[in-house]
Amino acid sequence: MKKKLVVLTGAGMSAESGIATFRDSGGLWEKYPIEQVATPEAFHENPELVLEFYNIRRRELLKAKPNAGHYGLAALEKDFEIYIITQNVDNLHEQAGSSRVIHLHGELMKSRSTGDESAVYDIDPEQPDLHIGDKCEKGFQLRPHIVWFGEMVPMMGEAEAIVRKAEVFVIIGTSMNVYPAAGLLRDVKMNVPVFLIDPKDVSTNRYDIHHIRKGASEGVEELKKLIM
Numbered sequence: 001m002k003k004k005l006v007v008l009t010g011a012g013m014s015a016e017s018g019i020a021t022f023r024d025s026g027g028l029w030e031k032y033p034i035e036q037v038a039t040p041e042a043f044h045e046n047p048e049l050v051l052e053f054y055n056i057r058r059r060e061l062l063k064a065k066p067n068a069g070h071y072g073l074a075a076l077e078k079d080f081e082i083y084i085i086t087q088n089v090d091n092l093h094e095q096a097g098s099s100r101v102i103h104l105h106g107e108l109m110k111s112r113s114t115g116d117e118s119a120v121y122d123i124d125p126e127q128p129d130l131h132i133g134d135k136c137e138k139g140f141q142l143r144p145h146i147v148w149f150g151e152m153v154p155m156m157g158e159a160e161a162i163v164r165k166a167e168v169f170v171i172i173g174t175s176m177n178v179y180p181a182a183g184l185l186r187d188v189k190m191n192v193p194v195f196l197i198d199p200k201d202v203s204t205n206r207y208d209i210h211h212i213r214k215g216a217s218e219g220v221e222e223l224k225k226l227i228m
């Protein structure tokens with residue numbers, strides 16, 4: 001039986017793929033205030049701006065490739081039963097070959113009906129932009145399939161159940177500022193080893209964390225040596 005390795009990833013996981021993080025200096029929230037682009041109120045008040053914000057993110061993603069960290073995690077599936085719980089809306093874990101990826105904050109390459117939340121569509125990479133007037137079959141405007149601030153996180157229950165079964169838990173590239181995602185660490189059982197890969201300090205409520213003070217690519221290499 002392979003051990004269950006659960007990995008919580010954030011924006012730092014994709015930083016080496018050229019995708020900007022949110023809270024580092026020069027991060028996205030410095031250029032675009034959260035309340036103007038990532039809330040239901042923002043979409044109500046200025047839908048063009050919100051759609052354009054995600055159109056830019058999507059075009060940026062289409063130029064990006066997984067980095068050695070994404071590939072390293074995918075390769076670990078040979079020896080571990082791996083579950084990746086990501087706050088990232090990119091699809092770089094999937095592109096690298098990871099087979100169990102849960103997106104807590106939605107997916108950039110999908111759209112969703114504003115009138116029927118179960119109507120979710122893949123976005124064609126050849127025509128990646130969403131515009132006002134793009135509608136679902138029932139005639140409702142399409143929106144990005146993203147969990148905005150103030151919205152429910154539908155995948156949380158599934159993520160918590162997976163974290164409770166973890167035999168090794170790894171956190172990569174998240175400032176652990178955003179709840180409920182950051183609260184998943186509380187669901188990790190006490191005797192389970194916890195690793196953190198991040199070049200900077202990250203404050204958490206656990207004191208027995210093994211901090212690998214490196215970027216995602218080098219950090220995953222080092223993690224392999226520690227858990228194999």
Ligand code: OAD
Binds near residue numbers: 013023177198217
């Ligand atoms: P943040 O921008 O808050 O944190 C990024 C973390 O990545 C920081 O701790 C950095 O030190 C670390 N980091 C930077 N470069 C790295 C590298 N090369 N390798 C490893 N780590 C690196 O991003 P998140 O914690 O992911 O939500 O943010 C969480 C959520 O807040 C996002 O999903 C997004 C945002 O608002 C929504 O939009 C709903």
